[in-house]
Amino acid sequence: MTKYLARRLLGAIPLVIGIATIVFFAVNLAPGDPTLRFLAPGMNQEVIEQMRANFGLDQPMHIRYVKWLGAMLTGDFGYSFSHSRPVLAVLRDFVPNTLVLSAVALVVAFVLGVLLGTIQAVRQYSKVDSGLSVVLLFFYSMPSFWLALMLILTLSLFARNVWELPIWFPASGMVSTDYEFLSFGAQLRDRFMHLVLPTLSLALVLTAGIARYMRGSMLEVIRQDYIRTAHAKGLSERVVVFKHALRNALIPIITLVGLYIPVLFSGTVFIEYVFAWPGMGRTIYEAILTRDYPLVMAGSFFFAAMVVVANLIADVLYAIVDPRIRYE
């Protein structure tokens, strides 16, 4: 197994370098000069040149490329124009928020998806199965940003203003404005309440995909002879399903989750935008609009690298779960 993992890790390195290269050229070959933001009429040519030198834009492309590659090792990703801080500091502020949101959404989607898919498979052809199929298909076809707005509409705006329900969820930010003044318990609650809508918006679409796939995978497993043997041995339904069938049905789901990680990250751009969540998705979006090259490059690279890492983790999980690979 270590050989398998070592090979995977080694294979990931050229991938990461390749991604960094694509990012660099995609950004730097685009038209538009970032320094134009700071121009004022009548500005001295020298000042402009000085600014360009500060931002490292006066050097030829290949030197900048090498520096960029080197940045990955040193951590010096340059200076962000739009935030007026080193890029690394910007990343440090926003990356954790995105990770929290993504991780929670992923866990919710996975658990819910596996659960629903299993229920569907075990109760195939029943009303529960058909009903769930319709609902899941509906969510699967939904754009996450629209789902976000609809959730805000119902669970936040209508709930609060029209139906006047006792519980409603906040629609923006990670914490309330009076966060600092709350007690610790209230702070936790505040964080949780702010997390609900964004997580649901991000997770529900993925849940639908996972549930559909899980249903198919579970159905295939259930038909296998070893499940019949388990039943014949007299084991209860619950044990058969959870101990034997589930394990094997989960194996392809791991691959699926690996495929969904880029989708998850793409989704954070929309969700963070809608909910004003202070994370990398929204930051990158703004950075692109303001042509903040260093931040764009670092952010894109970060996302892509996270995807590679996630796939590596998926490979590890795969190796743990599938005994065939373990002995390679």
Add this chain to the structure above:
Amino acid sequence: MSSDVGSLVVEHHQGTSRGGRLLSAILPGLPQLLAGRWGVGSAALLTWVGLLWIVVARPSRVASALGGAWDEQLAVGTLVVGLSTAWLWSWRDVAAAHEVKRVGVSVWELAVRAFSKNRTAVAGLLVIVGLYVIALLTPLVAPYDPAFQGDLLRERYVSASAAHPLGTDQFARDVLSRLLYGARISLLIGFVAVSISVTIGTLLGAIAGFLGGIVDGVIMRFVDMVISFPRLVLLITIIALFEPSIFLITAVLGLTLWPGTARIVRGEVLSLREREFVQAATALGFSKTRIILRHLIPNALGPVIVAATLGIGNTIVLEAGLSFLGLGVQPPTPSWGTMVADGRNVLLNAWWLSTFPGLAIVFTVLSFNLVGDGLRDALDPRLRS
């Protein structure tokens, strides 16, 4: 001599007789519906009735469209073609022989038959075809011009009413009409982008799978790189850094989607390569080009078609997302994504602005997903035999 006949297919046509012809001439599709062939029957009937309604309800509009802009002429053309196709098909169908002996049922025909049995999939297909037809007919069907602004004092933010079934927006424009015009954008971009990606992806995937070696390694490395990248980030980056236009959006959407297809095709080709008919083609001295184009790709198309159909759905969602962020189709061209974004600020008071375009997206994508699932079921077991 041959010991058995194989599967000889005999099709029974429910050909109806004299009364049937008269019925078909007035209401094409009805005889077939009554005979139980609800799929083709309802399609023909709906087409006939719907198109006829347009002519009857808006004769002036149709007349003026004849000399109008190219898309109006296209709409009239679609009208004529649709009416004549429905009528002629029904006529021919009713008059056909009672028994048609078919020699040679190809794998495709088997798949079509399996697909037809799947009700939800056929329903999805009808919806999609209907959407595309409506998209072509929009200049004749939409109640208002999408850019037409009503009375800015009284008609802004009107919720559902007789004049505006889906309400109006901040510029007193009719939401329904804008929805219809937005459909054209989404459907067009979806189709073209996926066509681009399927073409490139199939060719490269087949070449990589069949030739193997260095070619395979290089192509697959590139594929891995693009797939690992969150597609949206790449799209936003490219579109924001160059100026957004329909052409650019379509091209970029297509060019970021092909790696997925390439991977699928490569997988298919790898398993096909070991099948003996491919080795036979080599043994018979066929060139590699011929083997790839005429033997490998046609047999690998099953999963590609499924992925393409689902891909159109995904692309529509993605295009709407880009428009939502302001990086898609630019105003005044209506796009579902832009409409959702417009409604965001007035969510509580004018909820219909964001809701209906989103619902339109959901139902459109849902139809594509139904068809995609149906295709997957219809094609999969057949291919393997």
Add this chain to the structure above:
Amino acid sequence: MIDRSLPPLLSVRGLEKHFPLGQGMLGRAVRHVKAVDGVDFAIWRGETLGLVGESGCGKSTTGRAVLRLLEPTAGEVHYDGMDVRALDRESLRAFRRRAQFVFQDPFGSLNPRLSVGAMLEEVLEVHGLGGANRRDRAVELLELVGLRPEHIDRYPHEFSGGQRQRLGVARALSVEPEFLVLDEPVSALDVSVQAQVVNLLEDLQAELGLTYLFIAHDLALVEHVSDRVAVMYLGRIVEIADAANLYREPRHPYTRALLSAVPRPDPVGREQRERIVLQGDVPSAVDPPMGCPFHPRCPHPAKDDVCGSVRPLLEGDPGGHLAACHYQPSGVETST
């Protein structure tokens, strides 16, 4: 009749096909599967050479290597004087018109998307055959293998196994070859259908003057069909002789064991025959044993250390009955 005074149509010397196995750290293969490990034989015009052995002995690989469907890793293959391994693309294509291959799997060997007519017409088109009306020629080919011309627009999945195999033969014959390699052509068919297809093959050989390399694992079938028979074990030929001689007096211990397992419907012979049961499993072709490949399982009473260290060569009556064993029955000249 077979004229053995002429040089053979196909002559194979020292043929080897090794497959790399696994990947070392640098991607270079460390071990190989020695599927074909030094094979010599010759086939004369008009004859049928049967190639038998158990699964995995390398007979299919040999058949493919001879036609360059797989590239041999070593050895010489000469067809009608030409060095097959040295042929360039053009000459290779010309060679393919003279030597063809019939596959084992009737289900997988036909393109499911092409109708029978389209398949045959494509072959004719690629090689410029069939004249003005290729469809007529395609119909002729169907009739040649005993299928009805009306079926020309049918698709493979509409035929039975036996019919598909006939189609495979028709396809191979469409280029008008002189030599056919038949890789287990009837193994996947029901027994009742096997006889029909075998009869067809024999009729075609007589009618068109074909030469066959007939690969199979069914000994009784091979005896019936072949003029000469070669027995393979672990990538090597261990015995080769006229069919009648081989079956009457097998000289290699492996051949003897194989033949003893063939059921014979003769109640008298049943008591006299002794079943030789081999011990152990067939070793893998990755690390074949030193010396004689069969020696670990060989029941020969005279087996000794020579068998385990020196590789036996094919020896015996020159041009006739040869076996690769150090201790062939007395009266046979060997180097030991």
